[in-house]
Amino acid sequence: MPEHDAAKHGAPKHGALASPVPPPGAAADWTIPQRWEEFTAEDHWVWDTLFARQQSLLQGRAVAEFAQGLDVLSLSRPGIPHFDELNEKLNKRTGWTVVAVPGLVPDDVFFKHLSERRFPAGNFIRAANQLDYLEEPDAFHDVFGHVPLLAQPEVADFMQALGHLGLEALDKGALHRLARLYWYTVEFGLVREGGEMRIYGAGILSSFGESHYSLESAKPHRVDFDLKRVLRTSYRTDTFQQSYFVIDRFQDALDLVTRNDLTALYAELDRLPDLSPCTNDESDLMAA
Ligand code: HBI
Ligand code: FE
Secondary structure (H helix, E strand, O other): OOOOOOOOOOOOOOOOOOOOOOOOOOOOOOOOOOOHHHOOHHHHHHHHHHHHHHHHHOOOOEOHHHHHHHHHOOOOOOOOOOHHHHHHHHHHHHOOEEEEEOOOOOHHHHHHHHHOOEEEEEOOOOOOOOOOOOOOOOHHHHHHHHHHHHOOHHHHHHHHHHHHHHHHHHHHOOHHHHHHHHHHHHHOOEEEEOOEEEEOOHHHHOOHHHHHHHHHOOOOEEEEOOHHHHHHEOOOOOOOOOEEEEEOOHHHHHHHHHHOOHHHHHHHHOOOOOEOOOOOOHHHHHOO
């Protein structure tokens, strides 16, 4: 269970407080029909407004593959994307499918979907008078923030690997560690591109404030990705991140999760104290 809850600043609260049984109308895997025709003109206006604002802001800030993903999936067309049309393109590229869910789903359901290349997207969009406030991941965070990079083969493989690792960690009572890896990569990851830092984390890509803060503020630590350190570092869901972890290539992230025995790592790290995202001084790390 994530360390803190109550979301602010556009970073949706991940971490399932979902009840164990699917709500009425949802399948056993919590999926629901998208019923795209039921989205209102205001819902589409919210999507278009957030999309236009983020698309211009992310130029020169997001990793190049993000804009490429928006392009190959035709996500620039107005209105909330119709999942059938979106999945036709996405499935051809990396075999992924976006499925509609009512909201947060239980961790086991979430990671099972990822392990089978299905990305659960919240089938609702935030209110027009709350463009920068989000309780749970909505369609804008999930589809704009997560889906474009699922068109990128290494990211597609990485997300599926996290699905399997999530189910494994659940069995081992180590979900909090895998959730940290998910959080500091998929949600709040930074990557080097041509010597510059760029954004690839969905929690940042879908947040106006954090798209600025993550690259420009002097406050947060931006540290080289280190698997053990990430698995030991807690995170906040109610503030902008205090630490960002930077990878050099998506392939590196994939290699890290496929070439390391995470279960053995969990046992080793259980003998060490957790690290706060606020600290960056070696002494804390040396305590390892
Ligand atoms: N459910 N719909 C949805 N979206 C998420 O991002 C999500 C979830 N359930 C669990 C969950 N995330 C987290 O626990 C993981 O990030 C660890
Ligand atoms: Fe997310």
